[in-house]
Amino acid sequence: MSITTWPDDERPREKLLQRGAAALSDAELLAIFLRIGAPGISAVDLARDLLKQHGGLRTLLGLDQAEFCATRGLGPAKYVQLQAVLELARRYLEETLQRGDAIQSVADTHRYLMAKMRHHPHEVFAVLFLDNKHRVIQYEELFFGTIDSSSVHPRQVVKRALYHNAAAVIVAHNHPSGVAEPSRADELITLRLKEALALLDVRLLDHVVVGDGDVVSLAARGVI
Template sequence: MKNLPEEERPRERLLLKGPSALSTSELLAIVIGRGAPGISAVMLSQKIISAFGDLNSLCKVSATELLAFNGVGLAKACQILAVAEISRRLSGAPVLKSQIYSSSKSIYHLIKPHLINKDREHFLVIALDSRRRLIAVDNISIGTISQSIVHPREVFKVAINRRASFIVIAHNHPSGDTSPSSEDLAVTHRLVAVSQTIGIPILDHIIVSDSGYMSFKHEEYLT
């Protein structure tokens, strides 16, 4: 970036005009810091963003994929992944444990940062107290949701250990389609049956994608 006029260098432009004035590639160039022989940090960041399409896709990349770019070593790959993870965590509203989570929408906003921009399915148990205030959000499984992976024992072990009065279960669909699969329905019905025996009701099962969510309760799948 030393070849650019000082007023066009990303770091100097940020100090002069503020971060909102910079393009995504310029912001990424600041994270990268330096380029490599024959390619500036700005050009390298443009190549990376062009390869993955957009920021959402960039949040899903692995270190191996980043290391494939000439000029990206382990340190730069870790810097990019760290910033992507910070961005993902900041995308959610602050978690207020005093807030009452009584609607699917409020639960969705709570768990969205945990489930978007993931390349595999994550299964969460959201433990609530008797007033439906948040106790904890626990990730109990990573991988394709199935009855063998999401076992009632693991779900209700969390619920009991957290002393939950109610729970909500949730998982993501990396495909972007929030429609429940036959396996999703089977797992849910099995968990609901166990919840009725144990006495810790499941209030909802929410499927999240990068574009939105689907509520089992609203769609009347919880029976």
């Protein structure tokens, strides 16, 4: 059945206009991007099939050009559109925390870190350096690979904090599995970094673990 025959409150575009984008499922949002389905299948059903085939949005949106264009209902034009949309989203979020801007919102910080880190195929440990008014000095990715207590070196974080003359830092790392739940190793890294930075009167404000669609704050968990 064509989407045009559906009730207005079930059509993705009309539903978004009436209730906002947050009310739509992943499949409905993807269907708006696709615009049309394939022979014998609506855009929403095609979107559901694509999400099921690739295991969710994260994998689907992370496909390289060859894999993306080889998928039913997709092609070069859609790949170009998708890359443009993703880059626009990243740039929009980066503008919320430009160099010299003071951090106004924990939620904005989390969205910024998600935009920076969630699509890495491997683990990355990053640091957001701040001045004494919590204005952004620099974002740097320092460690790569398996992020554990032996691979994250507090001395290097301290060295970069001194270089930037930072008064505070927020550290973050991603979980490529998509699950943002911190491990015991994550807690141990946090405590080691807090102690090392405190020797220089640099505050560790938070350690954020980035998953596929959410983040977990170790400060909110009481670890810091």
